[in-house]
Amino acid sequence: MNAPVNPRSIPSQKVHSDEIRSLFSIAMSNMYRAEVPQYGALVDLVTEINAATLAKDPELEQILRRNGELDRLSVERHGAVRLGTPEELFNIRRVFAVLGMHPVGYYDLSVAGVPVHSTAFRPVENEALRRNPFRVFTSLLRLELIEDEALRKEAARILSERQIFSPRTLELVEVFEAEGDLDQDQAEEFVREVLETFRWHSDATVTLATHLKLHYAHRLIADVVSFRGPHINHLTPRTLDIDAVQVGMPTWGITPKAVIEGPPRRNCPILLRQTSFKALEERIEFKAEDGGSVEGTHTARFGEIEQRGVALTPRGRALYDELLASVRRDVQVGATGSRAGDYESELAERFKAFPDSWSDLRDQRLAYFRYSPTPEGLATITRETILPALDELVARGYLRFDPIIYEDFLPVSAAGIFQSNLGTDEQQNYAESSNRQAFEEGLGAKIANELDLYAKVQQDSIADALAQLREAAGPTQ
Ligand code: OOG
Numbered sequence: 001m002n003a004p005v006n007p008r009s010i011p012s013q014k015v016h017s018d019e020i021r022s023l024f025s026i027a028m029s030n031m032y033r034a035e036v037p038q039y040g041a042l043v044d045l046v047t048e049i050n051a052a053t054l055a056k057d058p059e060l061e062q063i064l065r066r067n068g069e070l071d072r073l074s075v076e077r078h079g080a081v082r083l084g085t086p087e088e089l090f091n092i093r094r095v096f097a098v099l100g101m102h103p104v105g106y107y108d109l110s111v112a113g114v115p116v117h118s119t120a121f122r123p124v125e126n127e128a129l130r131r132n133p134f135r136v137f138t139s140l141l142r143l144e145l146i147e148d149e150a151l152r153k154e155a156a157r158i159l160s161e162r163q164i165f166s167p168r169t170l171e172l173v174e175v176f177e178a179e180g181d182l183d184q185d186q187a188e189e190f191v192r193e194v195l196e197t198f199r200w201h202s203d204a205t206v207t208l209a210t211h212l213k214l215h216y217a218h219r220l221i222a223d224v225v226s227f228r229g230p231h232i233n234h235l236t237p238r239t240l241d242i243d244a245v246q247v248g249m250p251t252w253g254i255t256p257k258a259v260i261e262g263p264p265r266r267n268c269p270i271l272l273r274q275t276s277f278k279a280l281e282e283r284i285e286f287k288a289e290d291g292g293s294v295e296g297t298h299t300a301r302f303g304e305i306e307q308r309g310v311a312l313t314p315r316g317r318a319l320y321d322e323l324l325a326s327v328r329r330d331v332q333v334g335a336t337g338s339r340a341g342d343y344e345s346e347l348a349e350r351f352k353a354f355p356d357s358w359s360d361l362r363d364q365r366l367a368y369f370r371y372s373p374t375p376e377g378l379a380t381i382t383r384e385t386i387l388p389a390l391d392e393l394v395a396r397g398y399l400r401f402d403p404i405i406y407e408d409f410l411p412v413s414a415a416g417i418f419q420s421n422l423g424t425d426e427q428q429n430y431a432e433s434s435n436r437q438a439f440e441e442g443l444g445a446k447i448a449n450e451l452d453l454y455a456k457v458q459q460d461s462i463a464d465a466l467a468q469l470r471e472a473a474g475p476t477q
């Protein structure tokens, strides 16, 4: 008989970052559903509408099944946090690296009158995105945009006194940085520790008077400065029919924002459409001068849904930006959602100028596609076939092309989500004052350019497809 094995003596298995990210997104989802019951209701509504959409559209079901997307359909695709200092941004980059999430895209939200700039920490490789696409939209407060100097200094002092990561989180980050991975026990402990950073605290670190001063400077400043850490402020599952969820929310007792952000409904979805329910007012214990506490409220947490379409080339993006700006210039949704109907019909009308078939989008180089050889192409190609140019290969049926999904965010949409949860649906357009360099200095790394990533996926797919065709043609003489 073999001696019993002591499980402690077996070196624990190494865990891939994609796996740790999945543990993390599940833990975040469970925590958020427990903390924000209305979010749980939204997830149930999304699950119901996704099931109904699939029942009506067997072809879509087949595609999702083939891509292995069916069982994780309604799981969260992203969340968002807001940080107070460059040091916090620096450390969060290190924390997210353990989860296989890296900074992609720079977003200047000052255009919407929100004093932050942001990036998205997300998986970058195709395979990592397929395994679990969870990302975190991460904003850094820009104290320099607070006009009142005394208040700016006070906010900076308060922030300098907090430490948003536990010492153990940072120790495990160091283990990961030194060794390149974590074992199972370390990974589980890491997720438990990091979760604490994003937990809600119903007790503030400041007095009600300080909170209100910050709040009147900008509601968002109070949301960041008055608390011990960057509570997760929303999570976002994927929906197959965002219009149906928007319409369905009120019957489930959920109040949606006035309009869906992004492009209108189309045959060929582009970029990203998003909507959210309005943040809830929650009770907070503020510090009192006498050492006790006083009760007040704060509004921060909400739920969002998203539906993604094809990534656009710079040319496609320029057309999108131009059409969207023209609608927003002419129809402005008011603080209580007035003119939302006009906005939607105008959006649909003006986007008729945006081609809406996959072949037009490709022919006009408006969107990115992934190319692959067709079975017929592989079967019929011979050594004598001289490979023509790409468009000709598509026209002759050697290659097929599929949309590359947009994995990033949209600054105007993000601003609309922020605004709606800062208590107003009013659309505002401000001058931009971006400062990517300062953001990257805090981050301690360069932010990847999302367009470069899509262009590379497309280019690699072309190279790979051509290599497969050449190989199928057999050896050349
Ligand atoms: C982030 C809002 C932006 C999105 O999906 O565009 C966002 C925030 O409110 O902190 O999450």
Ligand code: NI
Binding pocket: 078, 079, 080, 137, 234, 236, 304, 417
């Ligand atoms: Ni969001």
